[in-house]
Amino acid sequence: MQSKYESHRSIGLRALLLVESEDFDRDLKNALLTCGYDVYPALTSSHILKMVDNVDPSVIVLDVDRLTTDNIHSLHILNQIDPRPMVIFTEFSDEEMIDRVLKSRINAYIVGDKLPHHVGPTVQIAIARFKEVQSLKDELSETKRKLEGRKWIDKAKGLLMNTKGLTEDQAYQTLRKMAMDNSQRIDEVAKNVISFMQAVG
Incomplete structure (x- = not known):
């Protein structure tokens, strides 16, 4: 899998795109590129914490059908030691999936919509909400x-x-x-x- 796709109109933000297989749907990757993100694809089965350390992403975007127990575990640890904004795009949704999303503290959960003019604002809002929550946490800690x-x-x-x-x-x-x-x-x-x-x- 190519390690990086550079946007032609980069806004200086990096998206770690987690997908389930090498043969992943490129629509979301292309939408992120169109919105100005440099995109770093990686498999959900890879070492997510190591990928985050290597890429230092501005946002983590998941393009998955299902979140596995291992995914949830990695995202939970990440939230504790190196929190990042997280957005999930999926084609399927059920109560179990929503419950897993809530436990993983993902900032946005989108079903079926990968159009660039929707992806951009969705990710932007997720990043803003994440920063707001982190600011409140920092204030509380202080x-x-x-x-x-x-x-x-x-x-x-x-x-x-x-x-x-x-x-x-x-x-x-x-x-x-x-x-x-x-x-x-x-x-x-x-x-x-x-x-x-x-x-x-």
Whole structure:
């Protein structure tokens, strides 16, 4: 199978196109090329995680009749360690297929439509929705990190106040100065201060 098809009007985005056989229907590949994507076909039976690592795709597009258990497993792992926008185009649909799609967290699920003027917007919307979800996840992770960091800072301030006789503001300024001097986040400094003070008793 050819490893890459270059679009004549590339928009700088790479599509990893997962198909079930070497003799796959070229309609979706051609639609993606028409929309400006550079297309990298690969078999669903290949090592998907390795393909993603090699291609670094902007979007993963599946052109399949059925999602196998192995496909779902690979996509689930991918979502955990290196999430990408994913779109599935299929000629068939049933409850089992929809259930598998939901479990794989695919961003768009299209039955039977591979026309370029539909494929382009579908993939574009899937990428946009993926980025929106990832942004919300990043915000949530950052909020959790800050809350956890605040706990370490408050604990470190308390130890400094008790052992050094500092006011709360003085304790905070001490942590802040240490963070600036060591080019570290203040919560990281707080953890180090706590570890050190607990070690020396």
